[in-house]
Amino acid sequence: MLHRVEGIVIRSMDYGEGNAIITLCTENAGKVGVLVRGAKKARSRHAALIQPFTVGQFVFFRNNGGLGTLNSGEITESHHPLREDLVKAAYSCYACELLDRVLHDEETGSFWFRQLAACLTALEEGKEPGVIINVYEMKILQAAGYGPQLEQCVICGQERPDDQLLISPRLGGVLCRSCKHNDPPAMEISPRSLKLLRLFAKLDLTRLGNVDVKADTREELKKVMRAIMDFQLGLRLKSQNFLDQLDKYNI
Incomplete structure (x- = not known):
């Protein structure tokens, strides 16, 4: 069966002699794997279509699920600047890997596609990457059913x-603080950071x-969101390790 989808390349890997397999986050068909011969x-003529972060129209054959085979494609947004900048590329890789790990194959709904597309566009436009990623992480948590309760105490309400x-x-x-005994390691958070999380x-x-977020607030938000992501999703992402290295060397 021939399928035509709008998708974002969230993963690309070599396969065999000169081939590649790309994973697409699509607007209406969920997550799809496609062989590009x-x-x-x-x-x-398909070399540009397999680049990470590429947005395009993809036409592929697939029978009864499984891997598709690309027939043709047309790029609508290459996001080339994201691949040229080390920091932007690192954050973009994290956004794609996070979605790849959370989104199940063929899980439908345009929400995932729209949020990733907006995240990549904001990163390309030069908006503060840490803030962009924190908002994106919040959307991922909410869509996966793990959105944090930020208005009332989770214990006493x-x-x-x-x-x-x-x-x-x-x-x-x-x-x-009256309920802190339920979780003694609970983190301190400033009112400013809490308002931003909300x-x-x-x-x-x-x-x-x-x-516009001050540097110390960005650092606090990063620590809080990292802790929430680790506890609620429990993922170990290669791209997160690379981001940690960038932080270590203040890149």
Whole structure:
């Protein structure tokens, strides 16, 4: 059966002599694997289609599920600048790998596609990558059913002043100091960072403007979101390790 989809290349790997297999996050067909014959050979007309972060129209044959075989394709957005910049490439790889690990094969819904597309566009436009990724992570958590509870204490359900709240990555939300005994390692969080997390929970990446966040707040948000992601999703991503190395050397 012939399929025509709009998709984003979230993974590309060599296969056999001169071939490649790409994984697409599509708008209406979920996550799809497609074999691209001859893509690695010189002068291949499909060489550009297998590049990570590429957005395009893909036409492929597939029978009864499984791997498809590309027939033709047309690029609508190459995102070439993302591959030329080390930092942008690192964050883009993380966004794609995270979605690849969370999204099940052929899980439908345009939400995943739209959020990734918006994330890559924002990174290419030069918006603060740490903030972009934190908003993206929040959208991933929410869509996967792990969105944190940020308004009331996850234990007693009471609303407290922001300066009396902690954040519990293990319990998945804010914790008042009266309930801290339920999770002694709960993290301190500043009212400013908590307000931004609430904003991230309400924002849609497709409508994100410029968000000005101070360096110390960005660092706090990164630590909090990393802890929440680790506890709630428990993923170990190669791209995250690379981002950690960039942080280590202040790149």
